[in-house]
Amino acid sequence: MVLTGDRPTGALHLGHYAGSLKSRLALQDTHDQTLLVADTQALTDNADDPDKVRRNVLEVVLDYLAVGIDPTRTTIALQSALPALAELTLLYMNFVTVARLERNPTIKEEIQARGFGRDIPAGFLCYPVSQAADITAFRAGVVPVGEDQAPLIEQTNEIVRRINRQAGRPVLTEAQALIPTMGRLPGADGKSKMSKSQGNAIPLSASPEQIQAAVRGMYTDPGHLRAADPGRVEGNVVFTYLDAFDEDHTEVERLKAAYRAGGLGDMVVKRRLDETLQALLAPIRERRAQLARHPDYLLEVLRQGTERARAVTQLTLDEVRAGLGLFSLFSASR
Amino acid sequence: MVLTGDRPTGALHLGHYAGSLKSRLALQDTHDQTLLVADTQALTDNADDPDKVRRNVLEVVLDYLAVGIDPTRTTIALQSALPALAELTLLYMNFVTVARLERNPTIKEEIQARGFGRDIPAGFLCYPVSQAADITAFRAGVVPVGEDQAPLIEQTNEIVRRINRQAGRPVLTEAQALIPTMGRLPGADGKSKMSKSQGNAIPLSASPEQIQAAVRGMYTDPGHLRAADPGRVEGNVVFTYLDAFDEDHTEVERLKAAYRAGGLGDMVVKRRLDETLQALLAPIRERRAQLARHPDYLLEVLRQGTERARAVTQLTLDEVRAGLGLFSLFSASR
Incomplete structure (x- = not known):
């Protein structure tokens, strides 16, 4: 199973396409794939x-859907509609210290970038646990x-080992980070990464x-004036x-x-x-416009994916609770 | 509605009886009352x-049940079987800063008492949000x-005001602390409060x-030698x-x-x-022994109470989500 997702804080852009959407298109041919629309995580900041x-x-x-994600092969699920994720987060929070969360380099950087200082929301400090x-x-x-997110996988695996040690058996399995060979796409202005908030993004x-x-x-x-x-x-x-989007690498090198x-x-x-870019984005734009006329279909795709994800996540929660020996009031499938 | 509860970390004792159980017996005659068996919170430490x-x-x-709580008048519910509580906790965590949680005097004291230092679990730091x-x-x-828990109610009301401000209308209502006139019952050794971990408790x-x-x-x-x-x-x-348990106050004063x-x-x-104490505890001990022979009945009481509590807490979650304008994928009653 491969899991990725996006915080729904803006329309996706070319940076997302080069950095992740393109590889997800390939992954849905070879892997069981879930895309999480991470609205709960988006709320942390x-x-x-x-x-x-x-x-x-x-x-x-x-x-x-516009770039070609196929909902019959890829599960698209809404994070906030999966209560088991909230329950697991609260459980795991007992196995992670505040000091450990504060040492997380990703969190450290993002706290600086967002200017939170000491007034960081508790939900933001704990989002690696949620992840x-x-x-x-x-x-x-x-x-x-992304390379900058690798520490989050390490944090996850620490929790996995801690839970397994407590349970006395491998209830959870460790995850591996798959870091793309291509770095982040810079913005059109050449400054930092492409980002809607920087105003340097080309939306899909x-x-x-x-x-x-x-x-x-x-x-x-x-310096190239003439x-x-x-x-x-x-x-x-x-x-x-051109390196990222032009398929004719020989011509680009020339x-x-x-x-x-x-x-x-x-x-x-x-x-x-x-x-x-016109050739890449024209069919995406066209499919997007067509699909946008059918919000009921989009809702149905998200509902069906979320139903599937509910079953999977609830099962894991039941297994973790049983592994830790917590009180089970209702039958496990509740 | 009156809410109280206990962390299930040991059998209840005379300190609980004097400090809370006795007043709960009175409250069930006059109020809609819920007792929460706070197993999720117990895990935080x-x-x-x-x-x-x-x-x-x-x-x-x-x-x-042994002291006389009547499950037809008082709802007894299991915290970990109420997913809406976990979801609300995660939501609220976005509206509380880490600095604010660290300033909470109850948390400060308990961190010291438990010797957590910098290695405080994230779940423990955030338990006021869970509360x-x-x-x-x-x-x-x-x-x-208890008087020492009053800051937790203040923290709750800050969250209530923050959510209501965000929603633009009173989605939640503030709570009032009811601080008992009697202070905490000391242990039999006269040292600090009665507590199982201190070995100075008389269990019910x-x-x-x-x-x-x-x-x-x-x-x-x-100093009273002769x-x-x-x-x-x-x-x-x-x-x-005697002040706490002897009904004949005149004789006690004499x-x-x-x-x-x-x-x-x-x-x-x-x-x-x-x-x-023999007269107070004999009937409690007897009822307790009798009920202990019927674990299925206890489970059924807890199940029915938890079902009722599920409906109430899920409704509040739906209302908070609607108030904040979050995405609603399924009909609100899900």
Whole structure:
């Protein structure tokens, strides 16, 4: 079982496509896959705007289906509709110290990035525990994550070992991080990663004009003033995007060499990237628009996936409770 | 609605009787009352001994019924069988900062008492949030608590106000602490409060011989060496217990005066206390022994109470989720 997911805080964009959606399309051919729309986790740093989280739940489902996620092969589930995840989180919280959570490098960085300081919400500090509940509840053996998220898998496995030690038998199994070979896609401005909040993202639903404008304004090599000058390919966002999205790697390498040597203008390279992105996003945009006219279908996809996920996660909760020897008031299948 | 409860970590004792069980007997005549067997909360500082918690669940139910709690008038529910409480806890955790939890004086004291230091489990730090979930889920207007627990009600009401502000309307109502006029019953050794872990407790199931031995060894006035000497009543555990359990207050006051004046021996006062406690505990012990022969009945009482509590707590969760505008995938009654 492979588990991934997204916080529903905005429409998905090209960064998501390159970083995860593309590999999920491949994984659904070879693996039992679950995508979790992580609305509970989204609230840990959006408690003052739950509206945004609600509005984006179906947007994310729409993005999944538009890129080609097939709900008959991939389970799409809503985190907040899986009570077993909340119960497992509370259970696991007894096996993790506050000091350990504060040492988590991912949490440390995100606390800084979000400017929480000492006023970090308890839910945010504990979200690695919530994530451990997700991963273990689905018995996910493989978890594709960004490199910066690897410590979260380590935290999960510490909890797995702690629970198994307490139970005296392997109730839970450890998970492995699957770190993608490609790093994070930079934003169109070349600054940090692509992110809606940075205003440097190209959404999957971008119109042809939006794509064109984004490519036209894209960061290249500021020292490359005339086409005849030699230009830098490293840190040049247009080439980074061509590497990520242009299937014709030979042609991309040829363009890089010409750019480095001098004589190749930015406009030529940008035109190629524009054509590549237009070709990639046109069918996605079209499917997205078509599906958006059928919200009942989206709801039904999410409901059916969530029902399946309920059974799986409830079973794990029952097994963990039995393993720890907790009181069982109703038959285990309740 | 009045909500109280006990962590199932040991059999209940005279301290519980004087401090809470007695007033619960009165409350069930006048109020809608719920008693929560708080096994989830018990795990926050007993994660290494879940067995103890499980074994004591039915012991606590047994104690309730033995003292006269009537399950047709008082709802007895098992905390871990109420998933809505876990879901509310996780939700509320987003509205409380870690700094705020660390400032809670009850938590501060208990961290010291339990010697957790920096290695406090996350679940323990967050148990006031879990308690806020209990109180609000049952819409408890009145919460009888010891004086040292009053800050937990304040924490609950802060969460109530925060949720209501976010929702833009009064989704939840504030609770009031009901602090008993009588302080905590001291242990038989006169040291701190009565507690099983201190070995100074008289359990409700104590045999006549146990009661007699406990009273005989009870702490009085160490300066009162001869019956003829004047003795101190303050801090004298025998008199504290007579105040708590002897219905004939006039006679108790007369004995106090005689003890203070000199001429009244410890043995006389202890004999009176022994008779009082024997008369109080004999029928409780008898009912307890009788009920203990019917574990199926105890389970059924707990099941029925928990079913009722499930409906109430799930309704509150649905209302809070609707108030915050969270995504509703299934109809609200799910």
